[in-house]
Amino acid sequence: MSDTVGCTIEKKLLPTLLLNESKHSRVFIPKQSDGVTEYAVFGKGDTPDLEAGQSRLSPKSFFFPQTETLYAFDYDTIEPSASEEAAEAPVVLFAVRPCDSASFELLDQVFGPENHGYHDPYYEKKRDNTIVVTLACNKPGSTCFCTSVGGDPAGTRGADVLAFDLEDRLYLEGLTTKGKEFLARNGEVLKEAAETDREVANTLASSARESMPAVEYDRATVKKNLDDQFDNPIWEKITNTCIGCGACTYLCPTCHCFDICDEERHYKGRRIRTWDSCQYAQFTKHASGHNPRPTKTERLRQRFMHKFSYTVESVDEVYCVGCGRCVRYCPVNLDIREVLREFSST
Amino acid sequence: MEDRVEQTSQAIRNEARRLFEADEIDVFIGFESGSLPLSSRPAFLTAEEIAQDPSKIDTLVWDSFCTSNLATYLLRYYANEPNRRKKREKPYPRVGIAVKGCDCRSVYTLAKERQVQRDSLRLVGVPCAGMVDVRKIQEQCADEIVACEEVDDSISITLRNGESTKIDREKALRRSCLECRFPKPENTDSIIDTPARKPGDGGRATLEAFEQKSSDEKWQYFSDELTKCIRCNACRQACPTCWCKECFAEHTDLKWIGVGSDLTDAMVFQITRIYHQAGRCVECDACYSACPMGVDLRTYTNRIAQDVHELFDYLPDFNPETSPPLATFSEADSNDFITDPEQAHE
Amino acid sequence: MSEQAVKANPYVPMPVTLESVAIENDAKDLKTFALAFENDEDREQFSYLPGQFAEVSILGVGESPFGIASSPTEKEHLLFTVKRAGSVTQELHRLDTGRRLGVRGPLGNSFPWDRIAGKNIIIVSGGFAFTTLRSSITYMLDETNRDRFGDITVLYGVRSPGELLYKETIAQWKERSDIGINLTVDREPDEPWDGTVGLVPNVLRDLGPSPKGAIVLVCGPPIMIRFTIPVLKELGFGEDDIILSLENRMKCGIGKCGRCNVGPKYVCVDGPVFTLAELQQLPAEY
Numbered sequence: 001m002s003d004t005v006g007c008t009i010e011k012k013l014l015p016t017l018l019l020n021e022s023k024h025s026r027v028f029i030p031k032q033s034d035g036v037t038e039y040a041v042f043g044k045g046d047t048p049d050l051e052a053g054q055s056r057l058s059p060k061s062f063f064f065p066q067t068e069t070l071y072a073f074d075y076d077t078i079e080p081s082a083s084e085e086a087a088e089a090p091v092v093l094f095a096v097r098p099c100d101s102a103s104f105e106l107l108d109q110v111f112g113p114e115n116h117g118y119h120d121p122y123y124e125k126k127r128d129n130t131i132v133v134t135l136a137c138n139k140p141g142s143t144c145f146c147t148s149v150g151g152d153p154a155g156t157r158g159a160d161v162l163a164f165d166l167e168d169r170l171y172l173e174g175l176t177t178k179g180k181e182f183l184a185r186n187g188e189v190l191k192e193a194a195e196t197d198r199e200v201a202n203t204l205a206s207s208a209r210e211s212m213p214a215v216e217y218d219r220a221t222v223k224k225n226l227d228d229q230f231d232n233p234i235w236e237k238i239t240n241t242c243i244g245c246g247a248c249t250y251l252c253p254t255c256h257c258f259d260i261c262d263e264e265r266h267y268k269g270r271r272i273r274t275w276d277s278c279q280y281a282q283f284t285k286h287a288s289g290h291n292p293r294p295t296k297t298e299r300l301r302q303r304f305m306h307k308f309s310y311t312v313e314s315v316d317e318v319y320c321v322g323c324g325r326c327v328r329y330c331p332v333n334l335d336i337r338e339v340l341r342e343f344s345s346t
Numbered sequence: 347m348e349d350r351v352e353q354t355s356q357a358i359r360n361e362a363r364r365l366f367e368a369d370e371i372d373v374f375i376g377f378e379s380g381s382l383p384l385s386s387r388p389a390f391l392t393a394e395e396i397a398q399d400p401s402k403i404d405t406l407v408w409d410s411f412c413t414s415n416l417a418t419y420l421l422r423y424y425a426n427e428p429n430r431r432k433k434r435e436k437p438y439p440r441v442g443i444a445v446k447g448c449d450c451r452s453v454y455t456l457a458k459e460r461q462v463q464r465d466s467l468r469l470v471g472v473p474c475a476g477m478v479d480v481r482k483i484q485e486q487c488a489d490e491i492v493a494c495e496e497v498d499d500s501i502s503i504t505l506r507n508g509e510s511t512k513i514d515r516e517k518a519l520r521r522s523c524l525e526c527r528f529p530k531p532e533n534t535d536s537i538i539d540t541p542a543r544k545p546g547d548g549g550r551a552t553l554e555a556f557e558q559k560s561s562d563e564k565w566q567y568f569s570d571e572l573t574k575c576i577r578c579n580a581c582r583q584a585c586p587t588c589w590c591k592e593c594f595a596e597h598t599d600l601k602w603i604g605v606g607s608d609l610t611d612a613m614v615f616q617i618t619r620i621y622h623q624a625g626r627c628v629e630c631d632a633c634y635s636a637c638p639m640g641v642d643l644r645t646y647t648n649r650i651a652q653d654v655h656e657l658f659d660y661l662p663d664f665n666p667e668t669s670p671p672l673a674t675f676s677e678a679d680s681n682d683f684i685t686d687p688e689q690a691h692e
Numbered sequence: 693m694s695e696q697a698v699k700a701n702p703y704v705p706m707p708v709t710l711e712s713v714a715i716e717n718d719a720k721d722l723k724t725f726a727l728a729f730e731n732d733e734d735r736e737q738f739s740y741l742p743g744q745f746a747e748v749s750i751l752g753v754g755e756s757p758f759g760i761a762s763s764p765t766e767k768e769h770l771l772f773t774v775k776r777a778g779s780v781t782q783e784l785h786r787l788d789t790g791r792r793l794g795v796r797g798p799l800g801n802s803f804p805w806d807r808i809a810g811k812n813i814i815i816v817s818g819g820f821a822f823t824t825l826r827s828s829i830t831y832m833l834d835e836t837n838r839d840r841f842g843d844i845t846v847l848y849g850v851r852s853p854g855e856l857l858y859k860e861t862i863a864q865w866k867e868r869s870d871i872g873i874n875l876t877v878d879r880e881p882d883e884p885w886d887g888t889v890g891l892v893p894n895v896l897r898d899l900g901p902s903p904k905g906a907i908v909l910v911c912g913p914p915i916m917i918r919f920t921i922p923v924l925k926e927l928g929f930g931e932d933d934i935i936l937s938l939e940n941r942m943k944c945g946i947g948k949c950g951r952c953n954v955g956p957k958y959v960c961v962d963g964p965v966f967t968l969a970e971l972q973q974l975p976a977e978y
Contacts (some may be wrong), residue, residue, distance in 0.1 A: 035484060036639075036640070056638070057576070066576065067607045067608060070704075071703070071704060073751045073752070075792065076792070078794070110948055115946075115947050116946065116947045118702045118961075119700060119702065120702075120703075121700055141490055141506075142382075142506060237390075240388070240390040241390070243418060243580070243583040243584055244583050245578055245579045245583035246578040246579055247578040247580045247638045250576050250577075250578045251578075256950060257949060257950035257951060258943070258944070258949045258950070259943055259949070260703075260755070260943045260949070261605065261754055262751065262752050262753055262754050263604060264751070264752030264753070267752070269752045271703075274604070274605050274606040274607075276949070276950075278950065283941075283951055284951055284977075286940070286941055287756075287777035287778035287781065288777060290914075292940060292954075292978050293977055302953075305955075306950075310955060310956035313956040314956045327382070328382070329638035331580050331584055332387050332414060332584075333381060333386075335380075335381040338381060601779075
């Protein structure tokens with residue numbers, strides 16, 4: 001771990017800290033209802049549910065909402081969008097899981113200017129305005145496999161602050177300038193951590209790590225096999241069960257494909273972007289009717305190639321953080337881990 | 347006496363083996379154990395595979411987790427080749443398929459709509475004991491489920507925290523299964539000797555209770571449910587009778603609805619989809635089981651089915667001769683919805 | 693919209709006015725739209741090279757990517773030749789002049805003009821894919837550029853004479869001595885025709901251009917490309933000297949929305965122009 005000076009906060013003081021923050025920021029905390037965990041706005045009297053585990057929907061929607069106005073228009077003007085302006089208010093995302101915060105760094109590489117020089121002001125503004133407080137996982141879920149794709153239950157990627165749940169208190173480390181400022185301005189409810197706090201945190205992290213399935217997937221091998229076996233009929237077999245819905249892509253924290261369309265009424269309207277999915281036939285269909293990925297087989301292969309080959313080649317990253325949402329919620333149990341295993345033999 | 351799950355699975359394996367050995371089928375569609383507890387997933391065995399390794403038959407299972415409607419998978423065998431205008435030249439494959447009551451009714455519905463060819467199919471009927479609603483089981487568990495075993499009428503669950511618990515299967519069944527009128531498939535080519543549950547009331551009692559709610563309450567319920575929808579299309583894709591080549595929701599030439607997360611769009615999507623299922627929906631709950639967000643679609647699919655039953659005395663059953671109400675008319679059809687223009691003026 | 697604003701928000705189109713519409717073919721499903729920038733700074737900012745494309749917006753309907761058919765040497769207008777097909781193009785075909793539209797771009801790479809300079813240029817094209825080649829030819833023939841290139845040979849094939857794009861422009865080119873124009877139609881036409889009759893690959897073989905010091909730009913329907921590549925190889929063209937332009941469905945045009953990829957490359961930012969050598973490294977998903 002870094003030489004950052006850590007601090008602790010008693011859990012009963014968390015609402016005070018969050019209330020302080022909510023005076024100048026919109027604060028989101030994990031909440032559970034009907035067995036579904038989601039990030040909801042913190043209000044007076046709320047307590048973050050730190051036992052709630054992974055949220056059903058990934059928090060990517062904070063930066064890349066399912067529907068977003070790019071701009072409003074009438075026949076004569078193109079106005080900057082309201083959502084772009086609303087993003088001016090700073091946001092604190094509290095208790096994001098390490099896999100999800102790691103996904104933010106992957107999304108940065110798509111929406112940020114390092115991607116061929118094009119800015120995405122909608123994404124970037126929201127991202128710049130947000131402080132990510134990541135909560136290390138003491139009890140990874142049975143479908144979690146972050147360690148197999150370069151992540152860690154106490155991973156710091158994409159996090160401004162890393163927190164560990166030490167039962168009655170949290171141990172916190174500021175990782176970025178933003179994160180350190182966050183801790184500094186909340187000094188009154190924080191205590192300097194003892195050396196033992198850090199040791200306990202380390203112990204929790206390593207036992208969480210050990211509870212995860214062994215890493216059985218080698219990035220380079222999988223990439224090579226995927227590339228070499230692009231035309232392998234195994235893809236047809238893998239696709240057999242797939243029903244061609246977009247659940248995996250919509251739940252995935254790194255999937256970022258979108259559509260742009262117009263909504264118009266009485267000569268006024270807005271241009272919006274919405275999530276889209278490579279699993280849909282319409283996604284690549286030309287106006288002529290020709291479709292470069294005409295069947296589910298090509299479309300499913302695209303999803304895997306994109307995550308485990310194409311992005312490795314283009315930006316040296318695997319676009320999977322091992323959160324396991326697609327494993328858990330695929331309607332037909334098409335398991336990404338099994339597909340990786342299929343392409344793991346040397 | 348032998349356990350029901352093992353007995354049924356074995357009988358299906360025997361029948362599949364017989365069909366392959368008699369060279370009556372090229373493919374068999376059934377279920378295999380999934381990678382997660384409480385999941386069985388569609389399995390596809392080909393004559394080629396079985397010739398190479400006859401033991402593959404033994405991967406077939408039949409337990410309380412076979413929630414998919416396998417009729418969905420038949421459509422692809424009769425589709426035209428992608429990116430080709432001409433009809434296929436290859437003969438249709440001969441498909442053996444294990445069918446519950448609902449799957450079987452979907453097959454007959456599809457046959458009437460000429461989406462499948464009944465005579466190229468070998469229907470292996472499996473009298474149905476009902477399938478579980480995984481959410482009902484999860485609600486009864488305090489921690490994540492890591493393993494399960496089904497023996498006769500109880501399901502043993504092991505939790506992540508090491509605890510184990512037994513769940514009464516009957517109490518965990520899907521509503522559609524508890525209320526199912528047709529648990530035993532008919533007009534199949536063969537039938538497995540295993541008991542079916544007693545036919546239910548088709549949801550009449552539940553629906554009557556729901557009808558007691560005020561319009562506002564019903565609207566609130568519908569709104570709350572559809573707020574969860576992420577428009578991933580899992581419901582549509584899981585549905586055997588949602589086979590439109592181009593879904594109205596994806597029309598761009600004439601845009602009916604938006605594709606984003608707008609509540610009205612989600613409502614219009616489901617209303618239109620479910621209306622389009624009038625007289626075709628077999629209430630298999632595949633849509634509900636597929637939904638990653640747990641939206642209650644049953645209330646609405648059930649209502650449309652009951653309306654069709656009451657108004658047109660039609661239920662999509664196992665009879666290949668009757669015509670679905672949307673495909674025919676008779677003078678006796680209910681026409682209450684047609685208002686007399688004279689009266690309307692008064 | 694100023695240069696800075698465009699850089700800050702690449703999704704916002706620049707306002708343009710539809711100045712003229714020309715019907716290009718007998719079937720009347722191909723029209724050329726001439727657009728003029730409303731703001732001077734936009735016009736200056738929009739500096740492009742032949743081979744690039746732009747997104748044309750009809751607010752309220754949507755936007756679609758089209759190859760730029762004008763040449764940067766033609767200062768007054770941006771030209772786009774559009775086939776009526778989807779929702780945006782159908783609406784475009786209905787529009788009257790004077791209507792305000794939006795343009796985003798220029799987008800994508802261009803033909804590799806640095807590499808092309810000093811070479812003999814062979815242009816092989818079929819159907820309405822000729823648009824960015826019109827741009828290229830006009831660009832090369834411009835008096836400020838003509839010296840930079842060797843011989844220019846054009847082979848352009850269409851189904852029937854009425855489907856030929858840019859008839860007037862081509863007639864002007866035919867008057868010139870510094871460009872060879874070869875037109876062909878698929879079948880013997882009913883109307884008078886002074887070009888050849890035959891499919892592009894066959895006519896190309898008969899024409900037999902020398903690969904020596906030459907580079908070839910190929911744009912056309914997939915079927916034409918499939919049969920043209922072997923002929924070019926037969927004639928001795930290397931895979932690096934055969935240049936193609938791809939089309940895939942696009943939305944953002946800036947490498948973010950994720951739909952136009954061919955393997956790890958995005959047609960919108962890494963293309964649309966690729967050499968045959970580059971394409972052979974990629975899966976054929978286009």
